Amino acid sequence: MPLARESLLEAAGAALAARPWPVVRMVEVAAAAGVSRQTLYNEFGGKDGLGRALVRRETDRYLAGVDRVLGAEEGARERMAELADWTVRTARAHPLLRALLTGCWDARLPLLVPGPRPEELTRAVRDRAAAALAPGEWSPYRCELVVRLALSYVVAPAGDSPMGDLLGLGLSASNRTAGDR
Template identity: 55%
Template sequence: MPAARESLLDAAYKALARRSWSAVRMVDVAAAAGVSRQTLYNEFGSKEGLARALVRREADGYLAGVDRVLAAHTDARERLAATAEWMTSAARGNPLVRAMLTGCWSERLPMPTLAAVPSTSAVPAQRRADGPLPSPADLVSLVRDRAVAAVTGAGATKAEAVELARACELVVRLSLSCVAAPPGQGGVAELVRQALPRPVR
């Protein structure tokens, strides 16, 4: 029931924008999605299952956004600058993404355990959500590895590939620091341009 699942996740996300997770009621999420409460429980099993699925969806959406931005530029420096800008703005605009990246979960947010939980769900998407969720370190590695793959040319030497990996790690960590302490004039992209070694292949 993919359409119902997405509607329920959308409803849960909207509810979270209005009240803390502890005050979000399953019956209200189901009503907002236009499905029965039984459908909600069939899909997610519990409020914890809904929370895990919501966090998983936001993590997947964040990584898909990173992929889109990396693919939108051809120049390596601009790819990394645009990615840093996007990473920071996406985290500022989405409290779940911000919490996943920083590990700072407020009392308003669901905080599912990162470890896998036993799953009895017949729903493949929920079984995936019940698997391990990405930690901040996992997300840093996933974004860094995507950036490395996007900027490393086929003819790069081993030494060049190592330098590019360092540059990508720097960009990701600089971006994360800007989530907590937004930069001034010029923004994140300009900071990245100044910090990157020249030339970036």
């Protein structure tokens, strides 16, 4: 029942956005998806299975977005800057993705379930970036630097500083120097 499964994941994601995972009730998720509670249990086996499926879906969505950004027609520098900016914006908007990328789980989220570790996601993005760019454009090491810089913004936001200015390898006129702070 792929349609029921997707409806259940959407309903569970909406419930997670509205309240902490420990208080999300399976009966409410099933009702919001328009299916029976038994269908939910048949699909996921229980709340832990539903949590694992949410983690997998969030991982898959993130990696699909990475591929989309890297598939743009722009140059390597622009694509990598957009990848970093998009990662920061997406992680800020999606707490489950933020936890996956940083390893920082809180009580609002499903318990840490088997899934990719942050370093595995970092390697996956690095490898996808290196493969998407023309040979010799950027080394895997430089791709990983950009990914890790983006993750540092996820962990420790820098206020209103635009990510693109920083990744353009030049500072914009609006950025302050350390002496100005």
